[in-house]
Amino acid sequence: MSQIISIHSFRGGTGKSNLTANLSALLAKAGNRVGVIDTDIQSPGVHVIFALKPSDVKLALNDYLWGRCRIEEAAYDVTAAAIGRFDESAARPRLFLIPSSVNTGEIAQILRGGYDIGKLNDGIHELVSALDLDYLLIDTHPGVNEETLLSIAVSDRLLLVMRPDSQDFQGTAITAELARKLDVREMFIILNKIPAGMDREFLLQQVESAYGAPVLAMLPLSIEMATLASSGLFALRFPDHPLTLELMKIAKRLLS
Amino acid sequence: MDNSANISDLQSLITKMKSAVAPLRDILNGLHAKYSAVQEGAVATYIPELAKADPNWFAISIVSVDGQVVEVGNHQQLFSIQSVSKPFVFGMALEDHGREHVLTKVSVEPTGEAFNSIVLDERSNRPFNPLVNSGAIATADLVEGRDFPQRVTRLLEMFSRFAGRSVHIDNTVFLSERATGHRNRAMAHLMLNFGMVRDRVEETLELYFQQCSVLVNCHDLAVMGATLANGGVNPFTKERALKAEYVKDLLSIMLSCGMYDYAGEWAYRVGIPAKSGVSGGIVAVVPGKFGIGIFSPLLDPRGNSVRGVRVCQELSQRFGLHAFEAGFTGRTLQDELARK
Numbered sequence: 052m053s054q055i056i057s058i059h060s061f062r063g064g065t066g067k068s069n070l071t072a073n074l075s076a077l078l079a080k081a082g083n084r085v086g087v088i089d090t091d092i093q094s095p096g097v098h099v100i101f102a103l104k105p106s107d108v109k110l111a112l113n114d115y116l117w118g119r120c121r122i123e124e125a126a127y128d129v130t131a132a133a134i135g136r137f138d139e140s141a142a143r144p145r146l147f148l149i150p151s152s153v154n155t156g157e158i159a160q161i162l163r164g165g166y167d168i169g170k171l172n173d174g175i176h177e178l179v180s181a182l183d184l185d186y187l188l189i190d191t192h193p194g195v196n197e198e199t200l201l202s203i204a205v206s207d208r209l210l211l212v213m214r215p216d217s218q219d220f221q222g223t224a225i226t227a228e229l230a231r232k233l234d235v236r237e238m239f240i241i242l243n244k245i246p247a248g249m250d251r252e253f254l255l256q257q258v259e260s261a262y263g264a265p266v267l268a269m270l271p272l273s274i275e276m277a278t279l280a281s282s283g284l285f286a287l288r289f290p291d292h293p294l295t296l297e298l299m300k301i302a303k304r305l306l307s
Numbered sequence: 308m309d310n311s312a313n314i315s316d317l318q319s320l321i322t323k324m325k326s327a328v329a330p331l332r333d334i335l336n337g338l339h340a341k342y343s344a345v346q347e348g349a350v351a352t353y354i355p356e357l358a359k360a361d362p363n364w365f366a367i368s369i370v371s372v373d374g375q376v377v378e379v380g381n382h383q384q385l386f387s388i389q390s391v392s393k394p395f396v397f398g399m400a401l402e403d404h405g406r407e408h409v410l411t412k413v414s415v416e417p418t419g420e421a422f423n424s425i426v427l428d429e430r431s432n433r434p435f436n437p438l439v440n441s442g443a444i445a446t447a448d449l450v451e452g453r454d455f456p457q458r459v460t461r462l463l464e465m466f467s468r469f470a471g472r473s474v475h476i477d478n479t480v481f482l483s484e485r486a487t488g489h490r491n492r493a494m495a496h497l498m499l500n501f502g503m504v505r506d507r508v509e510e511t512l513e514l515y516f517q518q519c520s521v522l523v524n525c526h527d528l529a530v531m532g533a534t535l536a537n538g539g540v541n542p543f544t545k546e547r548a549l550k551a552e553y554v555k556d557l558l559s560i561m562l563s564c565g566m567y568d569y570a571g572e573w574a575y576r577v578g579i580p581a582k583s584g585v586s587g588g589i590v591a592v593v594p595g596k597f598g599i600g601i602f603s604p605l606l607d608p609r610g611n612s613v614r615g616v617r618v619c620q621e622l623s624q625r626f627g628l629h630a631f632e633a634g635f636t637g638r639t640l641q642d643e644l645a646r647k
Contacts, residue, residue: 172328
């Protein structure tokens, strides 16, 4: 059974895309076929972490939504960039990225609207079956827009990423409420960028009682992650770092 | 800001997303792919404007009475409504005059004849039913208004209430209908001769040509159907488009006379009140539940959309939509609107 997982945060800067990329690599490394789709059409970014250059992107999610190609034609095999050496003759592991276009004209065209949001649903299902995916991770646009709501509605699991910050606190409540209205099946909170010295136990209780959803991980604010500045996969670069170990816990939960 | 408006905006957004991920979407995509392969039939050519239709256009829209919308294909493509307009104008005549008077002007008997046949029930001095051309012209005669412009305005307002948006007349289609509508003109004058219509016959013919030239898309047809399914109230605007007491009048003639001279077999095989038009549209109604719109301009010899008829047939059989279905045990269309 394949699993569709949306990763969302109400505000930008929570580390959502880095988390998505690292989780996808860990899931692939565990011997799975994994896809990452960037539905953040307005401000795409996750491709950077996989070192996919805009000039190498011939077709993107936008092209599929406008009916110019099949969705699997916009998928790029980034297995080597994500997990290093792997056996190319075996079907697993594999990691595919479906980027959104960074062409300003393309972004503007989508912003003007006029595409059928149902097509995104069809594309997500087609992708899972065409690429025989075990996991599809959806990197969403922060805040609330149609792509985000559709991504949440189509998911089996939703990971809400937030920092221990009052603005994130309020915003996450909004997303959690919307997700419940959309009948999301399973919702988890991931607390990210927790400064050293913060009362973690208090924070955990506060968050779980506020949203009625379990906290899946509490990730420390990491100098190394910040220094990496999205120029690569943290989990690959620092396999024994405490942050990587926490990320592996999340992956393990998703694998179960 | 009006908070209640915001809440209903939010609710409609949630409904939209739930519809977009409903299993019914996969089912309609499947039907669309399956029947796209059907290339039988021909685009109507009796007026030049209709001949311009692309035979590949194909859309299926389903709208539930609680406002869920699932649609695939070219559901935004506009086309002239043609005969699909007829039951709706009949509803307007009923509202203007009441059932008793209307039935003295037009009968509700299926004919088994083609839509444009010049057969009138001379014994009762009425056209057979409001869904053949003669009956539709007699029905248009009953649309009231202080002058011709007001009759047209009222007609458009009625269609707009059903569709939940402001609809317009395609002037090219109208002029084309008017220039080539000799048969309808003859029929109208014949009815005038029998005293079946009032002497404003030229004006009524203009109104009839206008009503056939209203531009709609497949989505509109489904919303109009859903409005009937919802007891006459548009599920989105919540505006009443037809008095509740007359909904059954429209639906019963649609079931018995809605599909031209295929009506008897339609009632038997499909069993859903429906009306087709020569531009390739079909509106179908599952009372209390759904409106269905189908658009594909390839027509069979009787003037019904080939793909439209087949899609309705399959939907009816698979989901137990026949009006006289009893004890259906399979998954229903409602089941397919919620995620499993």
